[in-house]
Amino acid sequence: MTKNRVFEISAVTTMVTALVIALSIGKEQTMGNLARVLFVHVPSAWLAYLAFGVTLAGSILYLAKKDLKWDRLAASSAEVGVFFTALTIALGMIWGRSTWGVWWTWDARLVLTAVMLFVYLGYLALRRSIPDRIARARRSAWLGILGIVQIPIVHFSVIWWRTLHQPPTILRPGSMEMDPPFRAALFAALFAYTIVYVVLMRRRIELSQLEDRFEEIVAAEERAVAGEAVTAPRYEGSTEMVWDDAAPVRDRRATFVAVAIGLVLAAAVAAVSSQATSLSNWGWVAYAYTVTYAAMLAYVTWLVWRIHTTRRRVEEVQ
Amino acid sequence: MRRYARFVIPALGLVAVLLGFLLFNLKDSLVFFRTPTEVVELATPDAADRMRLGGQVVGGTIEDTTGGVAFDVTDGTTTIAVIHSGAPQQLFKEGIGVVITGTWDGTTFHSDEMMVKHDEQYRTDDGQVYEPGEYPTGG
Incomplete structure (x- = not known):
């Protein structure tokens, strides 16, 4: 059994266990079944916090050691973090509509989380805009370090400012105001999601390695064609652009499929949301859990698709 | 500049969020809602000035009215009478936090939007009794 398989089986097992606990414990006094969205x-x-924390670590290690494997770690983690930030906001909107009564409000926690999402989307955009592999790693490392200041601001926003959002359940001043069954369900879910993060990261790093190998091969061919007189395009200060040749690695079809899956999901979410007033509490819970698993499945599919197509391209040029 | 096209989504998103924040939150003040004490201290009550009021629903004060509900909201120091038009939220009950939007005429707060504010306590049905925590005043 490969290491990947071990992690994948553990992820599924712990996720199912967490789901069973989350759905089988009793109701919460005030929120009733709606409290289950918490899990x-x-x-x-x-995972969004953890992922951006790993991006910080990868960024610092890259600048210290100048080894591209740390840049791949930082970049991979940023993408996973963006996914979980978006999922957190989507689930927060579902929970907000069912408990507060509104999908969105301009509360500090909500606004700052949205800002964090767009800043890390900017990080991913920055990476795609720099053709020089070394400059890309160095510049995005600085953004990966700067971006981290948002984590404590987002987390403590509910304590520092007056918000509609409740204060944090964990990592808070004072003890946890949560009865044992809810704690069990929450910690089971935190554990399961952490394994899911490891699984996603192993795959995402594999994709980064394949992308780098493809860029390397294309760049080496360019050098061979241009002759020894031309400096290596992979290094800073080079006037050569390997970008346009390396661009096909970011498969257009994969992006198209991802956008299509996203649109179908968004349409389904919009259809259910328009019927929101007639949803029962269990209906809301089912809605939130369905969005969670559908989104995760879509992300995994997109990831595997990209690995597959990139590997084929590497084999083609080799 | 095709290379920079991918910045469009994050940039537009950031601008939209900041604009929304400026227009819908910072317009009047830096706080998301005012406490009853702050509302009472307003020098000149202006019936045209819409604001958010946050506090706890006082036990035994909820009454059905035609087209809405009337109740008192407190921050532990000051209590304000509220007339809310529209159906209350599902979780609305005695002792829960609410953030309502409307106008203050000097004696009564007239609201037409209600959000329920749940705190970070999670209690089982047969476990400890839910004790309303601190009044939702924030930092």
Whole structure:
């Protein structure tokens, strides 16, 4: 059994266990069954924090050691973090509509989380805009370090400012105001999601390695064609652009499929949301959990697709 | 500049969020809602000035009215009478936090939007009794 398989089986097992606990414990006094959304919303937010924390670590290690493997770690983690930030906001909107009564409000926690999402989307855009592999790693490392200041601001926003959003359940001043069954469900989910993060990261790093190998091969061919007189395009200060040749690695079809899946999901979400007033509490819970698993499945599919197509391209040029 | 096209989505998103924040939150003040004490201290009550009021629903004060509900909201120091038009939210009950939007005429707060504010306590049905925590005043 490969290491990947071990992690994948553990992820599925712990996720199923967490789901069973989350759905089988009793109701919460005030929110009733709606409290169960906590066990998908909070773990998503935890993974967003964890992922951006790993991006910080990867960025610092890259600048210190100048080894591209740390850049690949930072970049991979940023993409996973963006996914979980978006999922956290989506689940928060579902929970907000069912408990507060509104999908969105201009509360500090909500606004700052949205800002964090767009800043890290900017990080991913920055990476795609720099053709020089070394400059890309160095410049995005600085953004990966700067971006981290948002994590404490987002987390403590609910304590520093007056918000509609409740204060944090964990990592808070004072003890946890949560009865044992909810704690069990929350920690089971946090554990399961952390394994899911490891699984996603192993795959995403594999994709980064394949992308780098493709760019390397294309760049080496360019050098061979241009002759020894031309400096290596992979290094800073070079006037050669390897970007346009390396661009096909970011498969257009994969992007198209991802956008299509996203649109279908968004349409389904919009259809259910328009019927929101007639949803029962269990209906809301089912809605939130369905969005969670559908989104995760879509992301995994997109990831595997990209690995597959990139590997084929590497084999083609080799 | 095709290379920079991918910045469009994050940039537009950031601008939209900041604009929304400026227009819908910062317009009047830096706080998301005012406490009853702050509302009472307003020098000149202006019936045209819409604001958010946050506090706890006082036990035993909820009454059905035609087209809405009337109740008192407190921050532990000051209590304000509220007339809310429209159906209250599902979780609305005695002792829960609410953030309502409307106008203050000097004696009564007239609201037409209600959001329920749940705190970070999670209690089982047969476990500890839910004790309303601190009044939602924030930092």
